[in-house]
Amino acid sequence: MTDKTDTIAQSFKTIMQALGEDTRREGLLDTPRRAAKAMQFLTQGYAQDLESVVNNATFESDMDEMVVVQDIELYSLCEHHLLPFIGKCHIAYIPQGRVLGLSKLARIVDMYARRFQIQENLTRQIAEAVENVTGAEGVGVVIEAQHMCMMMRGVEKQNSLMKTSVMLGSFRKSQATRNEFLTLISRR
Ligand SMILES: Nc1nc2c(ncn2[C@@H]2O[C@H](COP(=O)(O)OP(=O)(O)OP(=O)(O)O)[C@@H](O)[C@H]2O)c(=O)[nH]1
Ligand SMILES: [Zn+2]
Known part of the structure; x- marks a missing residue:
């Protein structure tokens, strides 16, 4: 030990x-x-950093349309009660010359989720990390999660779902881009 x-x-x-x-x-x-x-x-995310998680797995590409990965499962711990919050993360970006290795999106989610977090900050950290490593013209991240601190204790609400989103670059500027992302992730 x-x-x-x-x-x-x-x-x-x-x-x-x-x-x-x-x-x-x-x-x-x-x-x-x-x-x-x-x-x-x-909490192993504290011992990880973006550079080693991504491991240079970005690749040149002419792709300039939206890439979406939805339903990445997420397990984190709320920084107020140290109880789990559990849900799904959806990530989209519009590349600008480079695409990111598919598994690296999930690794980025895990690196930030495996720390003490609030959902809003987690959402922003994931979005900024994807923007940093890809140089994308825009990034969108949505997280939907259930918080055990609201279910097992406190207000004891079993069915509420917290949804947070962070839109960067063209996802923030263009309603059409944002809508395309939100429509794609609403289809299961
Ligand atoms: N915005 C946000 N709040 C969170 C998150 N996780 C937990 N919380 C909230 O953090 C707040 C802490 O409130 P306090 O009043 O200091 O703590 P508490 O007495 O344990 O609160 P209750 O949960 O209402 O019993 C609560 O409202 C929690 O629901 C999160 O990811 N985002
Ligand atoms: Zn909590």
Whole structure:
């Protein structure tokens, strides 16, 4: 176990004890360590950066029409309660000489989602990253997600869905471009 995992595991043990659990009971003996490793996995985006995630996988292309990838699943943790929010991310861009390796869009989503986030900032970070690495003339990102902090606790609303969007460049300037994106992702 690394020092970091050790520190996090010790903290989980303290939390469990404060909640009234007997951390010596058999079923819980390994739980602090497992929880620490799970939390490190769920926040591994802190240890990643855009350059290494994209790994130079942009390719020259004459394509100058919209590229859309929809329904990229997303698991993040809200920065207020550290509870999951879960949903889908839709990304579109209009290339300007270079296209991005398809899997890299999903990797960019994961890198920012696996940090403590609010949905609005996550949406913007993904859009700006796609703009940076592709040099696209425009980028649109929509996220639809359900927040466990609203479902399992607090207001306890089970059916509300938060939708956020960030439009950059031509997606912001042109209503037609924005509508094309929104129409494409509304078809399943
Ligand atoms: N805008 C936004 N708010 C979020 C997100 N995730 C959680 N929240 C909200 O953050 C707010 C924190 O409000 P507080 O009043 O400080 O905390 P709280 O007492 O736990 O709030 P309740 O959830 O209303 O019980 C709540 O309204 C949450 O619903 C997010 O991604 N975006
Ligand atoms: Zn929350």
